[in-house]
Amino acid sequence: MTENILAEPQRESAGASTFGKYNFQYHWALCRVIEKHKSNEEYALLIEYHEDVIIANSLNGQEALFEFYQVKNQSASFTENSLTKREKGKKDTFKSSVLGKLLSSCIGTQYEKRITQIGLVSSSGFSLKTEKNLQLDIIKVGDLSEDCLKNLTDQINNELGISLLPSHLQFIVPEIQLANQEDYVLAQFAKLVNTIFSGAQCNAVDIYRAIIDEMGRKGRIQLDYKEWDRLISKKSLTSDEVNDVLALNTTRPTITQLENDFNDLVSNFGWRPLSTRNLRSKLKTLALKRSGFPTSFDINIIRTVKSLIQKVDYNSFSSDLDYVSALFHQAKVDNLDSIIADSDDLKVEIFYALLVDDL
Structure with missing residues:
Protein backbone atom coordinates (compact mmCIF):
# COMPACT_ATOMS: atom_id res chain seq x y z
CA MET A 1 0.00 0.00 0.00
CA ASN A 249 -23.73 11.55 -21.54
CA THR A 250 -22.39 11.44 -25.10
CA THR A 251 -23.58 9.84 -28.33
CA ARG A 252 -21.53 9.24 -31.48
CA PRO A 253 -22.52 7.90 -34.91
CA THR A 254 -19.69 5.35 -34.76
CA ILE A 255 -21.02 4.07 -31.42
CA THR A 256 -24.41 3.51 -33.03
CA GLN A 257 -22.65 1.50 -35.75
CA LEU A 258 -20.85 -0.50 -33.07
CA GLU A 259 -24.18 -1.35 -31.42
CA ASN A 260 -25.57 -2.46 -34.78
CA ASP A 261 -22.52 -4.65 -35.42
CA PHE A 262 -22.87 -6.22 -31.99
CA ASN A 263 -26.58 -6.90 -32.58
CA ASP A 264 -25.82 -8.54 -35.92
CA LEU A 265 -23.14 -10.76 -34.39
CA VAL A 266 -25.19 -12.06 -31.45
CA SER A 267 -28.61 -12.13 -33.13
CA ASN A 268 -28.44 -15.90 -33.71
CA PHE A 269 -26.66 -16.87 -30.50
CA GLY A 270 -29.90 -17.63 -28.67
CA TRP A 271 -28.88 -15.49 -25.71
CA ARG A 272 -31.53 -14.04 -23.40
CA PRO A 273 -32.48 -10.45 -24.33
CA LEU A 274 -31.70 -9.03 -20.88
CA SER A 275 -28.18 -10.50 -20.94
CA THR A 276 -27.58 -9.17 -24.46
CA ARG A 277 -28.79 -5.70 -23.51
CA ASN A 278 -26.42 -5.57 -20.52
CA LEU A 279 -23.44 -6.55 -22.69
CA ARG A 280 -24.41 -4.02 -25.37
CA SER A 281 -24.67 -1.22 -22.79
CA LYS A 282 -21.29 -2.07 -21.29
CA LEU A 283 -19.71 -2.27 -24.74
CA LYS A 284 -21.05 1.16 -25.67
CA THR A 285 -19.75 2.74 -22.46
CA LEU A 286 -16.34 1.10 -22.83
CA ALA A 287 -15.98 2.23 -26.45
CA LEU A 288 -16.89 5.82 -25.61
CA LYS A 289 -14.49 5.93 -22.72
CA ARG A 290 -11.60 4.57 -24.73
CA SER A 291 -12.22 6.74 -27.73
CA GLY A 292 -11.79 9.76 -25.53
CA PHE A 293 -9.26 8.91 -22.85
CA PRO A 294 -7.71 5.42 -22.99
CA THR A 295 -5.58 4.80 -19.92
CA SER A 296 -2.38 2.76 -19.83
CA PHE A 297 -4.44 -0.04 -18.27
CA ASP A 298 -6.90 0.15 -21.19
CA ILE A 299 -4.09 -0.03 -23.72
CA ASN A 300 -2.56 -3.07 -22.02
CA ILE A 301 -5.92 -4.85 -21.91
CA ILE A 302 -6.56 -4.16 -25.60
CA ARG A 303 -3.16 -5.56 -26.56
CA THR A 304 -3.64 -8.63 -24.36
CA VAL A 305 -7.07 -9.45 -25.79
CA LYS A 306 -5.95 -8.93 -29.39
CA SER A 307 -3.07 -11.31 -28.71
CA LEU A 308 -5.56 -13.80 -27.31
CA ILE A 309 -7.71 -13.57 -30.45
CA GLN A 310 -4.73 -14.39 -32.64
CA LYS A 311 -4.45 -17.75 -30.87
CA VAL A 312 -7.93 -18.87 -31.99
CA ASP A 313 -8.45 -19.67 -35.68
CA TYR A 314 -11.81 -18.34 -36.87
CA ASN A 315 -11.91 -20.72 -39.85
CA SER A 316 -11.79 -23.76 -37.55
CA PHE A 317 -15.36 -23.14 -36.34
CA SER A 318 -18.64 -23.71 -38.12
CA SER A 319 -20.49 -20.85 -36.37
CA ASP A 320 -19.76 -17.47 -34.86
CA LEU A 321 -21.17 -18.67 -31.56
CA ASP A 322 -18.65 -21.52 -31.39
CA TYR A 323 -15.85 -19.10 -32.29
CA VAL A 324 -16.86 -16.55 -29.63
CA SER A 325 -17.26 -19.34 -27.05
CA ALA A 326 -13.74 -20.51 -27.88
CA LEU A 327 -12.44 -16.98 -27.30
CA PHE A 328 -14.15 -16.88 -23.89
CA HIS A 329 -12.50 -20.20 -23.05
CA GLN A 330 -9.08 -19.02 -24.25
CA ALA A 331 -9.39 -15.93 -22.06
CA LYS A 332 -9.70 -18.15 -19.00
CA VAL A 333 -6.83 -20.37 -20.16
CA ASP A 334 -4.69 -17.23 -20.40
CA ASN A 335 -5.84 -16.21 -16.89
CA LEU A 336 -7.33 -12.98 -18.16
CA ASP A 337 -10.11 -13.46 -15.63
CA SER A 338 -7.54 -12.77 -12.91
CA ILE A 339 -7.31 -9.20 -14.28
CA ILE A 340 -10.99 -8.81 -15.23
CA ALA A 341 -12.94 -10.74 -12.63
CA ASP A 342 -16.46 -9.92 -13.84
CA SER A 343 -17.44 -12.42 -16.55
CA ASP A 344 -19.58 -9.89 -18.45
CA ASP A 345 -16.74 -7.35 -18.44
CA LEU A 346 -14.43 -10.02 -19.82
CA LYS A 347 -16.89 -10.84 -22.61
CA VAL A 348 -17.22 -7.15 -23.43
CA GLU A 349 -13.45 -6.83 -23.77
CA ILE A 350 -13.47 -9.64 -26.32
CA PHE A 351 -16.35 -8.10 -28.28
CA TYR A 352 -14.55 -4.77 -28.19
CA ALA A 353 -11.40 -6.32 -29.70
CA LEU A 354 -13.47 -8.08 -32.36
CA LEU A 355 -15.64 -5.15 -33.42
CA VAL A 356 -13.64 -1.97 -32.81
CA ASP A 357 -10.94 -0.86 -35.19
CA ASP A 358 -10.59 2.87 -34.59
CA LEU A 359 -13.45 4.76 -32.94
Whole structure:
Protein backbone atom coordinates (compact mmCIF):
# COMPACT_ATOMS: atom_id res chain seq x y z
CA MET A 1 0.00 0.00 0.00
CA THR A 2 1.51 3.33 -1.11
CA GLU A 3 1.75 5.93 1.64
CA ASN A 4 0.06 9.27 1.02
CA ILE A 5 2.89 11.80 0.79
CA LEU A 6 0.33 14.58 1.32
CA ALA A 7 -0.60 13.12 4.72
CA GLU A 8 0.50 16.04 6.84
CA PRO A 9 -1.74 18.02 9.22
CA GLN A 10 -3.78 20.48 7.20
CA ARG A 11 -3.41 24.18 7.97
CA GLU A 12 -7.20 24.42 8.24
CA SER A 13 -10.28 22.46 7.17
CA ALA A 14 -13.00 25.07 7.49
CA GLY A 15 -13.22 25.35 3.72
CA ALA A 16 -14.40 21.77 3.44
CA SER A 17 -17.24 22.26 5.93
CA THR A 18 -18.44 25.48 4.29
CA PHE A 19 -18.18 24.14 0.74
CA GLY A 20 -20.57 25.74 -1.71
CA LYS A 21 -20.68 23.80 -4.95
CA TYR A 22 -21.31 26.89 -7.06
CA ASN A 23 -18.36 28.82 -5.70
CA PHE A 24 -15.94 30.49 -8.04
CA GLN A 25 -12.91 28.50 -6.98
CA TYR A 26 -14.50 25.18 -7.90
CA HIS A 27 -15.61 26.40 -11.30
CA TRP A 28 -12.05 27.59 -11.88
CA ALA A 29 -10.74 24.17 -10.84
CA LEU A 30 -13.09 22.52 -13.34
CA CYS A 31 -11.69 24.69 -16.12
CA ARG A 32 -8.18 23.67 -15.12
CA VAL A 33 -8.90 19.93 -15.32
CA ILE A 34 -10.84 20.39 -18.59
CA GLU A 35 -7.62 21.80 -20.07
CA LYS A 36 -5.75 18.72 -18.89
CA HIS A 37 -8.44 16.39 -20.19
CA LYS A 38 -8.18 17.94 -23.66
CA SER A 39 -4.51 16.99 -23.67
CA ASN A 40 -5.24 13.41 -22.55
CA GLU A 41 -3.40 14.00 -19.29
CA GLU A 42 -4.04 11.83 -16.27
CA TYR A 43 -4.96 13.77 -13.14
CA ALA A 44 -6.54 13.74 -9.70
CA LEU A 45 -8.23 16.91 -8.43
CA LEU A 46 -8.26 17.42 -4.67
CA ILE A 47 -10.71 19.94 -3.24
CA GLU A 48 -10.10 21.74 0.08
CA TYR A 49 -7.09 19.65 1.05
CA HIS A 50 -4.12 21.70 2.30
CA GLU A 51 -5.16 24.28 -0.30
CA ASP A 52 -8.28 25.28 -2.20
CA VAL A 53 -7.19 23.18 -5.15
CA ILE A 54 -4.45 20.57 -5.62
CA ILE A 55 -3.97 18.77 -8.93
CA ALA A 56 -1.86 15.61 -9.11
CA ASN A 57 -0.54 14.63 -12.53
CA SER A 58 -0.78 10.89 -11.89
CA LEU A 59 -2.92 8.36 -10.01
CA ASN A 60 0.30 6.62 -9.00
CA GLY A 61 1.20 7.87 -5.53
CA GLN A 62 4.89 7.15 -5.97
CA GLU A 63 5.17 9.22 -9.15
CA ALA A 64 2.59 11.99 -8.75
CA LEU A 65 3.66 15.62 -8.94
CA PHE A 66 1.44 18.40 -7.64
CA GLU A 67 0.10 21.84 -8.46
CA PHE A 68 -1.08 23.88 -5.46
CA TYR A 69 -3.58 26.71 -5.98
CA GLN A 70 -5.25 29.21 -3.70
CA VAL A 71 -8.27 30.76 -5.43
CA LYS A 72 -9.55 34.15 -4.27
CA ASN A 73 -12.83 35.85 -5.13
CA GLN A 74 -12.71 39.50 -4.04
CA SER A 75 -13.60 42.91 -5.41
CA ALA A 76 -10.16 44.55 -5.24
CA SER A 77 -7.00 43.64 -7.10
CA PHE A 78 -4.14 42.28 -5.02
CA THR A 79 -1.20 44.63 -4.45
CA GLU A 80 2.21 44.01 -2.93
CA ASN A 81 0.88 45.21 0.41
CA SER A 82 -2.41 43.31 0.41
CA LEU A 83 -0.64 40.07 -0.53
CA THR A 84 1.61 40.29 2.52
CA LYS A 85 -0.59 42.21 4.96
CA ARG A 86 -1.05 40.41 8.30
CA GLU A 87 -4.13 41.16 10.37
CA LYS A 88 -3.84 41.22 14.14
CA GLY A 89 -5.19 38.11 15.83
CA LYS A 90 -5.74 37.03 19.40
CA LYS A 91 -3.27 37.84 22.17
CA ASP A 92 -1.35 40.34 20.04
CA THR A 93 -0.35 37.69 17.52
CA PHE A 94 -0.55 38.18 13.77
CA LYS A 95 -2.48 36.06 11.32
CA SER A 96 -0.89 34.73 8.16
CA SER A 97 -0.91 36.89 5.06
CA VAL A 98 -2.59 35.66 1.87
CA LEU A 99 0.75 34.85 0.24
CA GLY A 100 2.11 33.50 3.51
CA LYS A 101 -0.77 31.02 3.83
CA LEU A 102 -0.18 29.72 0.33
CA LEU A 103 3.55 29.30 0.77
CA SER A 104 3.21 27.70 4.21
CA SER A 105 1.13 24.93 2.59
CA CYS A 106 4.02 24.13 0.26
CA ILE A 107 7.40 25.12 1.71
CA GLY A 108 9.05 22.99 4.37
CA THR A 109 6.78 20.01 3.80
CA GLN A 110 7.69 16.41 2.96
CA TYR A 111 6.09 16.87 -0.46
CA GLU A 112 7.74 20.24 -1.26
CA LYS A 113 10.06 18.81 -3.93
CA ARG A 114 7.13 17.24 -5.76
CA ILE A 115 5.29 20.53 -6.24
CA THR A 116 5.71 21.81 -9.79
CA GLN A 117 3.52 24.91 -9.55
CA ILE A 118 2.27 27.20 -6.79
CA GLY A 119 -0.48 29.52 -7.96
CA LEU A 120 -2.49 32.33 -6.46
CA VAL A 121 -5.63 32.88 -8.54
CA SER A 122 -7.57 36.13 -8.16
CA SER A 123 -10.89 36.91 -9.86
CA SER A 124 -10.09 40.63 -9.63
CA GLY A 125 -6.50 40.32 -10.84
CA PHE A 126 -3.26 41.82 -9.50
CA SER A 127 -1.73 45.27 -9.35
CA LEU A 128 1.89 44.20 -9.31
CA LYS A 129 4.73 46.01 -11.05
CA THR A 130 6.32 43.93 -13.78
CA GLU A 131 9.39 44.37 -15.91
CA LYS A 132 8.54 46.65 -18.87
CA ASN A 133 5.11 47.22 -17.23
CA LEU A 134 3.55 44.31 -19.14
CA GLN A 135 -0.09 43.43 -18.44
CA LEU A 136 0.12 39.65 -17.97
CA ASP A 137 -2.55 37.08 -17.19
CA ILE A 138 0.07 34.83 -15.59
CA ILE A 139 2.72 36.70 -13.61
CA LYS A 140 5.74 34.60 -12.73
CA VAL A 141 8.31 35.55 -10.12
CA GLY A 142 10.77 36.37 -12.89
CA ASP A 143 8.28 38.82 -14.42
CA LEU A 144 8.12 41.04 -11.32
CA SER A 145 10.03 44.29 -11.19
CA GLU A 146 13.11 44.33 -8.99
CA ASP A 147 11.49 46.58 -6.37
CA CYS A 148 8.26 44.54 -6.28
CA LEU A 149 10.13 41.26 -5.91
CA LYS A 150 12.32 42.66 -3.13
CA ASN A 151 9.33 44.00 -1.23
CA LEU A 152 7.42 40.70 -1.42
CA THR A 153 10.53 38.71 -0.50
CA ASP A 154 11.33 40.90 2.50
CA GLN A 155 7.79 40.63 3.86
CA ILE A 156 7.63 36.85 3.39
CA ASN A 157 11.06 36.48 4.94
CA ASN A 158 9.81 38.33 8.01
CA GLU A 159 6.70 36.14 8.16
CA LEU A 160 8.04 32.70 7.28
CA GLY A 161 11.82 32.99 7.22
CA ILE A 162 11.92 32.32 3.47
CA SER A 163 14.74 34.29 1.86
CA LEU A 164 13.78 33.50 -1.75
CA LEU A 165 10.36 33.24 -3.33
CA PRO A 166 9.89 29.90 -5.13
CA SER A 167 10.64 30.17 -8.84
CA HIS A 168 7.45 28.21 -9.65
CA LEU A 169 5.20 30.70 -7.85
CA GLN A 170 2.67 32.34 -10.16
CA PHE A 171 -0.04 34.99 -9.85
CA ILE A 172 -2.91 34.00 -12.15
CA VAL A 173 -5.72 36.10 -13.63
CA PRO A 174 -8.41 33.60 -14.69
CA GLU A 175 -10.36 33.69 -17.94
CA ILE A 176 -13.55 32.61 -16.18
CA GLN A 177 -15.49 35.51 -14.65
CA LEU A 178 -17.84 35.65 -11.68
CA ALA A 179 -20.84 36.76 -13.72
CA ASN A 180 -20.78 33.88 -16.20
CA GLN A 181 -18.98 31.09 -14.37
CA GLU A 182 -21.65 28.40 -14.79
CA ASP A 183 -22.30 29.14 -18.46
CA TYR A 184 -18.57 29.33 -19.09
CA VAL A 185 -17.95 25.85 -17.64
CA LEU A 186 -20.90 24.40 -19.58
CA ALA A 187 -19.40 25.75 -22.79
CA GLN A 188 -16.00 24.33 -21.90
CA PHE A 189 -17.50 20.87 -21.36
CA ALA A 190 -19.24 21.06 -24.75
CA LYS A 191 -15.94 22.03 -26.40
CA LEU A 192 -14.15 19.22 -24.54
CA VAL A 193 -16.57 16.59 -25.82
CA ASN A 194 -16.23 17.92 -29.35
CA THR A 195 -12.44 17.71 -29.04
CA ILE A 196 -12.13 14.17 -27.69
CA PHE A 197 -15.24 12.63 -29.29
CA SER A 198 -15.21 14.06 -32.80
CA GLY A 199 -18.72 14.44 -34.23
CA ALA A 200 -20.37 13.56 -30.93
CA GLN A 201 -23.44 15.08 -29.31
CA CYS A 202 -23.57 15.56 -25.56
CA ASN A 203 -25.75 16.82 -22.74
CA ALA A 204 -23.41 19.41 -21.26
CA VAL A 205 -25.85 20.28 -18.46
CA ASP A 206 -26.00 16.68 -17.19
CA ILE A 207 -22.21 16.39 -17.44
CA TYR A 208 -21.73 19.60 -15.47
CA ARG A 209 -24.23 18.66 -12.77
CA ALA A 210 -22.82 15.16 -12.27
CA ILE A 211 -19.24 16.41 -11.94
CA ILE A 212 -19.93 19.51 -9.83
CA ASP A 213 -22.07 17.44 -7.46
CA GLU A 214 -19.28 14.90 -7.08
CA MET A 215 -16.84 17.73 -6.37
CA GLY A 216 -19.24 19.03 -3.75
CA ARG A 217 -19.55 15.66 -2.06
CA LYS A 218 -15.81 15.08 -1.91
CA GLY A 219 -15.05 18.70 -1.03
CA ARG A 220 -17.06 18.36 2.18
CA ILE A 221 -14.92 15.48 3.44
CA GLN A 222 -12.63 16.72 6.22
CA LEU A 223 -10.79 13.48 7.01
CA ASP A 224 -7.13 12.71 6.42
CA TYR A 225 -5.93 9.53 4.73
CA LYS A 226 -2.59 7.83 5.36
CA GLU A 227 -2.86 5.66 2.24
CA TRP A 228 -2.64 7.26 -1.20
CA ASP A 229 -5.21 4.96 -2.82
CA ARG A 230 -7.81 5.84 -0.19
CA LEU A 231 -7.11 9.55 -0.64
CA ILE A 232 -7.68 9.21 -4.38
CA SER A 233 -10.82 7.11 -3.95
CA LYS A 234 -12.45 9.14 -1.17
CA LYS A 235 -11.29 12.72 -1.68
CA SER A 236 -10.31 13.28 -5.32
CA LEU A 237 -11.99 13.69 -8.69
CA THR A 238 -9.96 11.73 -11.24
CA SER A 239 -9.57 11.83 -15.00
CA ASP A 240 -11.09 8.33 -15.14
CA GLU A 241 -14.22 9.49 -13.29
CA VAL A 242 -14.63 12.54 -15.52
CA ASN A 243 -14.25 10.41 -18.61
CA ASP A 244 -16.91 7.98 -17.37
CA VAL A 245 -19.36 10.88 -16.95
CA LEU A 246 -18.53 12.20 -20.43
CA ALA A 247 -19.05 8.75 -21.95
CA LEU A 248 -22.41 8.21 -20.27
CA ASN A 249 -23.73 11.55 -21.54
CA THR A 250 -22.39 11.44 -25.10
CA THR A 251 -23.58 9.84 -28.33
CA ARG A 252 -21.53 9.24 -31.48
CA PRO A 253 -22.52 7.90 -34.91
CA THR A 254 -19.69 5.35 -34.76
CA ILE A 255 -21.02 4.07 -31.42
CA THR A 256 -24.41 3.51 -33.03
CA GLN A 257 -22.65 1.50 -35.75
CA LEU A 258 -20.85 -0.50 -33.07
CA GLU A 259 -24.18 -1.35 -31.42
CA ASN A 260 -25.57 -2.46 -34.78
CA ASP A 261 -22.52 -4.65 -35.42
CA PHE A 262 -22.87 -6.22 -31.99
CA ASN A 263 -26.58 -6.90 -32.58
CA ASP A 264 -25.82 -8.54 -35.92
CA LEU A 265 -23.14 -10.76 -34.39
CA VAL A 266 -25.19 -12.06 -31.45
CA SER A 267 -28.61 -12.13 -33.13
CA ASN A 268 -28.44 -15.90 -33.71
CA PHE A 269 -26.66 -16.87 -30.50
CA GLY A 270 -29.90 -17.63 -28.67
CA TRP A 271 -28.88 -15.49 -25.71
CA ARG A 272 -31.53 -14.04 -23.40
CA PRO A 273 -32.48 -10.45 -24.33
CA LEU A 274 -31.70 -9.03 -20.88
CA SER A 275 -28.18 -10.50 -20.94
CA THR A 276 -27.58 -9.17 -24.46
CA ARG A 277 -28.79 -5.70 -23.51
CA ASN A 278 -26.42 -5.57 -20.52
CA LEU A 279 -23.44 -6.55 -22.69
CA ARG A 280 -24.41 -4.02 -25.37
CA SER A 281 -24.67 -1.22 -22.79
CA LYS A 282 -21.29 -2.07 -21.29
CA LEU A 283 -19.71 -2.27 -24.74
CA LYS A 284 -21.05 1.16 -25.67
CA THR A 285 -19.75 2.74 -22.46
CA LEU A 286 -16.34 1.10 -22.83
CA ALA A 287 -15.98 2.23 -26.45
CA LEU A 288 -16.89 5.82 -25.61
CA LYS A 289 -14.49 5.93 -22.72
CA ARG A 290 -11.60 4.57 -24.73
CA SER A 291 -12.22 6.74 -27.73
CA GLY A 292 -11.79 9.76 -25.53
CA PHE A 293 -9.26 8.91 -22.85
CA PRO A 294 -7.71 5.42 -22.99
CA THR A 295 -5.58 4.80 -19.92
CA SER A 296 -2.38 2.76 -19.83
CA PHE A 297 -4.44 -0.04 -18.27
CA ASP A 298 -6.90 0.15 -21.19
CA ILE A 299 -4.09 -0.03 -23.72
CA ASN A 300 -2.56 -3.07 -22.02
CA ILE A 301 -5.92 -4.85 -21.91
CA ILE A 302 -6.56 -4.16 -25.60
CA ARG A 303 -3.16 -5.56 -26.56
CA THR A 304 -3.64 -8.63 -24.36
CA VAL A 305 -7.07 -9.45 -25.79
CA LYS A 306 -5.95 -8.93 -29.39
CA SER A 307 -3.07 -11.31 -28.71
CA LEU A 308 -5.56 -13.80 -27.31
CA ILE A 309 -7.71 -13.57 -30.45
CA GLN A 310 -4.73 -14.39 -32.64
CA LYS A 311 -4.45 -17.75 -30.87
CA VAL A 312 -7.93 -18.87 -31.99
CA ASP A 313 -8.45 -19.67 -35.68
CA TYR A 314 -11.81 -18.34 -36.87
CA ASN A 315 -11.91 -20.72 -39.85
CA SER A 316 -11.79 -23.76 -37.55
CA PHE A 317 -15.36 -23.14 -36.34
CA SER A 318 -18.64 -23.71 -38.12
CA SER A 319 -20.49 -20.85 -36.37
CA ASP A 320 -19.76 -17.47 -34.86
CA LEU A 321 -21.17 -18.67 -31.56
CA ASP A 322 -18.65 -21.52 -31.39
CA TYR A 323 -15.85 -19.10 -32.29
CA VAL A 324 -16.86 -16.55 -29.63
CA SER A 325 -17.26 -19.34 -27.05
CA ALA A 326 -13.74 -20.51 -27.88
CA LEU A 327 -12.44 -16.98 -27.30
CA PHE A 328 -14.15 -16.88 -23.89
CA HIS A 329 -12.50 -20.20 -23.05
CA GLN A 330 -9.08 -19.02 -24.25
CA ALA A 331 -9.39 -15.93 -22.06
CA LYS A 332 -9.70 -18.15 -19.00
CA VAL A 333 -6.83 -20.37 -20.16
CA ASP A 334 -4.69 -17.23 -20.40
CA ASN A 335 -5.84 -16.21 -16.89
CA LEU A 336 -7.33 -12.98 -18.16
CA ASP A 337 -10.11 -13.46 -15.63
CA SER A 338 -7.54 -12.77 -12.91
CA ILE A 339 -7.31 -9.20 -14.28
CA ILE A 340 -10.99 -8.81 -15.23
CA ALA A 341 -12.94 -10.74 -12.63
CA ASP A 342 -16.46 -9.92 -13.84
CA SER A 343 -17.44 -12.42 -16.55
CA ASP A 344 -19.58 -9.89 -18.45
CA ASP A 345 -16.74 -7.35 -18.44
CA LEU A 346 -14.43 -10.02 -19.82
CA LYS A 347 -16.89 -10.84 -22.61
CA VAL A 348 -17.22 -7.15 -23.43
CA GLU A 349 -13.45 -6.83 -23.77
CA ILE A 350 -13.47 -9.64 -26.32
CA PHE A 351 -16.35 -8.10 -28.28
CA TYR A 352 -14.55 -4.77 -28.19
CA ALA A 353 -11.40 -6.32 -29.70
CA LEU A 354 -13.47 -8.08 -32.36
CA LEU A 355 -15.64 -5.15 -33.42
CA VAL A 356 -13.64 -1.97 -32.81
CA ASP A 357 -10.94 -0.86 -35.19
CA ASP A 358 -10.59 2.87 -34.59
CA LEU A 359 -13.45 4.76 -32.94
